[in-house]
Amino acid sequence: xxxxxxxxxxxxxxxxxxxxxxxxxxxxxxxxxxxxxxxxxxxxxxxxxxxxxxxxxxxxxxxxxxxxxxxxxxxxxxxxxxxxxxxxxxxxxxxxxxxxxxxxxxxxxxxxxxxxxxxxxxxxxxxxxxxxxxxxxxxxxxxxxxxxxxxxxxxxxxxxxxxxxxxxxxxxxxxxxxxxxxxxxxxxxxxxxxxxxxxxxxxxxxxxxxxxxxxxxxxxxxxxxxxxxxxxxxxxxxxxxxxxxxxxxxxxxxxxxxxxxxxxxxxxxxxxxxxxxxxxxxxxxxxxxxxxxxxxxxxxxxxxxxxxxxxxxxxxxxxxxxxxxxxxxxxxxxxxxxxxxxxxxxxxxxxxxxxxxxxxxxxxxxxxxxxxxxxxxxxxxxxxxxxxxxxxxxxxxxxxxxxxxxxxxxxxxxxxxxxxxxxx
Ligand code: FRU
Numbered sequence: 113x114x115x116x117x118x119x120x121x122x123x124x125x126x127x128x129x130x131x132x133x134x135x136x137x138x139x140x141x142x143x144x145x146x147x148x149x150x151x152x153x154x155x156x157x158x159x160x161x162x163x164x165x166x167x168x169x170x171x172x173x174x175x176x177x178x179x180x181x182x183x184x185x186x187x188x189x190x191x192x193x194x195x196x197x198x199x200x201x202x203x204x205x206x207x208x209x210x211x212x213x214x215x216x217x218x219x220x221x222x223x224x225x226x227x228x229x230x231x232x233x234x235x236x237x238x239x240x241x242x243x244x245x246x247x248x249x250x251x252x253x254x255x256x257x258x259x260x261x262x263x264x265x266x267x268x269x270x271x272x273x274x275x276x277x278x279x280x281x282x283x284x285x286x287x288x289x290x291x292x293x294x295x296x297x298x299x300x301x302x303x304x305x306x307x308x309x310x311x312x313x314x315x316x317x318x319x320x321x322x323x324x325x326x327x328x329x330x331x332x333x334x335x336x337x338x339x340x341x342x343x344x345x346x347x348x349x350x351x352x353x354x355x356x357x358x359x360x361x362x363x364x365x366x367x368x369x370x371x372x373x374x375x376x377x378x379x380x381x382x383x384x385x386x387x388x389x390x391x392x393x394x395x396x397x398x399x400x401x402x403x404x405x406x407x408x409x410x411x412x413x414x415x416x417x418x419x420x421x422x423x424x425x426x427x428x429x430x431x432x433x434x435x436x437x438x439x440x441x442x443x444x445x446x447x448x449x450x451x452x453x454x455x456x457x458x459x460x461x462x463x464x465x466x467x468x469x470x471x472x473x474x475x476x477x478x479x480x481x482x483x484x485x486x487x488x489x490x491x492x493x494x495x496x497x498x499x500x501x502x503x504x505x506x507x508x509x510x511x512x513x514x515x516x517x518x519x520x521x522x523x524x525x526x527x528x529x530x531x532x533x534x535x536x
Contacts, residue, residue, distance in 0.1 A: 114166055114534050116424055116438055117499055118142070118159055118386075118403040121169040124149050125401035127263075127316060127372035128386045129156055130173075130190035130199050133379050134234045137162055139197070140386065141173055142403070143187060145215070149400040152215030154184035156201070164378070164406045164421055170235065173199075177239045180205060180225040180248075183217065187263040187316055188226075189374065191274065191296070197234045198296050200276065202262035203227045203245070223249045224262050226278065228297060247278075247291065247299050255301065256280035256289050263316045265374070266296070269350050279314040279330060280304075286314035286332050290353035305355035310342070311335045316372040319348060319355075322383045325411040328357065329364065329385070331372050337480075341365065341373050341387060343416050362416055366485050367467065367505075367515040370404060383409045384421060391517045393475045395501050402502060404515055419510030420497065428532035435531050436523045441496040442530040451529060453496060454521030456503050458514075463487040465494075465507050465514065472518040485512040 123146045130141035137160050144157035156174035159167040174185040181203025188201025203225050206217035226247035231237050247264075250256040261280040269275045269292075276291040276299060287306035291299040311332025318329040328346045333339045341364040347356040364373055364387065373387035384406040394400040407418040419425075428440040435441075435454075443451055450459040455471040465488065470481040485507060496505040498521070505514040525531060 113437070114427070116165050116405050116497065117502060118167040119395070120144075120149075120399035120401040121157065121159075122146055122399055124151055124399075125157060126151065126388050127187045128374045128388060128403055129187050129201065131374050131376040131386060132190040132192065132197065133376065134190070134192055134197050137234075138164055138378075139190065139234055140167065140403075141190070141199075142388075142401075144172065146172065149394040149398055152213070154186055154204075156185050156199075163423060164384075165424055165427070173237045174201065174229065175239055176203075178203065178227070178243050178245070180245045181227055181243065183209070183222065186224070187372065189265045190376075191266045191268065193274075193296060195232075197231045198266075199229050199231070199237075200246070200264040200266050200296070201227055201229075202264065203243075220259070222259055224259060225249050226264050226276075226299075244297060246297055250280075254282065255304065256282060256287070257313075260313045261289065265316075265318045267320065271350060275350070275353070277317045277319050279317045281313035282306075284312045286311045286330070288314060288317050288330070288355065290355070292353065302353040305357055307357040307359065309359070310361065311339075315339075316341075316374065318373065318375050319346070320375055320383055320409075322409055323411055327409065327411065327416060328355070329373055329375065337368055339371060340368055341371050345411065345414065345416070364418065365404075365513045365515045367483050367513070368480060369517050370515050375409065378406070378421070382421075385409050385418060389502055389515060389517055391501065392473070392479060404502075404504060405497060407510065407513070410510075415511065417510040418506075418513050420495065420504075420506055424497075425495075427534045430533050430535055432531050432533050434523070435498070435525050435533075438497075438499050438534065440532045441494065441498060441525065442532070443494045443528060445492040445494060449528070451494070451525070451527035453498060453503060453525050454518075454523065456516070456518055456521065458494065458496070458505060460492050465492055465505070465512070467505060467514045467516060469503075469516045469518055472521055474519045483514050483516070485514065488512070
């Protein structure tokens with residue numbers, strides 16, 4: 113049976129890392145604590161796929177070995193140079209471990225540095241002899257924070273150099289730090305960018321160009337809705353690494369469970385994004401954490417769209433009337449229309465899509481249960497992908513997306529819908 117989501121193989125997973133199409137395969141790494149279904153001293157888990165749907169989990173790729181990453185290998189990215197896979201990631205060292213759980217630190221105090229490791233084949237990583245600290249901990253508080261500076265995303269610029277963006281904070285305001293390198297090892301700090309009113313620290317920044325537009329994605333901490341991934345159109349000048357960030361943000365996903373997205377280009381050059389889905393408690397197999405399906409990012413009329421990857425979409429060809437397992441729901445909603453997907457409610461009201469997961473959530477006292485999009489541009493064509501523990505609702509070809517973690521879905525779908533499953 114085909115799958116459509118990467119899910120935790122054991123223990124805990126969070127952010128996608130090092131997403132890359134390399135030597136004919138997709139490699140997707142992830143923040144991983146293998147010993148229990150909770151966050152702890154971070155490793156990089158590793159999975160590969162040829163179709164972006166079925167993921168094969170491999171051995172753990174990165175684990176703490178050096179002083180600078182002795183308490184965790186935090187998020188980062190991959191890039192290919194001369195046929196070799198290079199990973200850049202954040203290493204952390206706790207000021208003091210929590211005596212009751214030494215996998216975590218005390219009082220959120222730790223030091224962060226940026227490290228490099230490479231792999232000729234993309235499968236073997238020498239954690240003992242091939243790690244280099246390429247950006248030491250920041251010690252100038254006017255530039256960034258020694259603790260909260262992390263998640264290097266690297267790309268090759270138009271001038272052939274490599275560029276890196278890091279998420280950071282100064283004076284309780286999130287900011288981006290830009291670095292430049294000719295060889296991925298020697299990095300020079302060039303500039304920073306920031307914006308008002310968007311959280312105190314920016315995690316997992318990602319910058320790319322798509323169809324002539326500059327897109328910035330990041331995951332600010334401490335906004336009105338807690339920690340949420342946002343995206344916005346920006347202006348980036350490569351020569352000076354200056355980035356103009358406006359004040360028009362979209363949520364990457366209006367389900368507010370999705371965090372720390374990371375993009376890469378697929379084998380056909382599309383810009384694709386995967387993200388971590390937060391779960392309030394483990395799945396029935398006692399693992400926790402899963403990723404969205406890869407979404408194609410496009411910009412139309414100043415709006416950023418995220419639609420399902422066509423290779424996944426086109427697999428759902430067989431109509432069915434008995435939904436179970438993984439299936440896709442298609443519908444077209446007018447104001448007042450409602451669907452019930454196994455207990456998960458979607459309705460159109462006053463021009464918006466509202467999703468209500470109150471009936472299919474566990475242990476959710478502190479989370480929201482009802483979500484809504486902004487007012488839509490006209491009708492509401494729905495394409496929802498349903499899997500155990502996750503529903504992804506794409507509205508109007510990705511104008512907005514609502515993704516939620518769910519539990520105990522029933523096999524009943526009510527409403528004016530067409531249901532599809534994958535060909536066997
Ligand atoms: C985002 C994040 C990153 C960090 C990683 C640690 O979820 O906090 O900023 O690198 O997770 O697991």
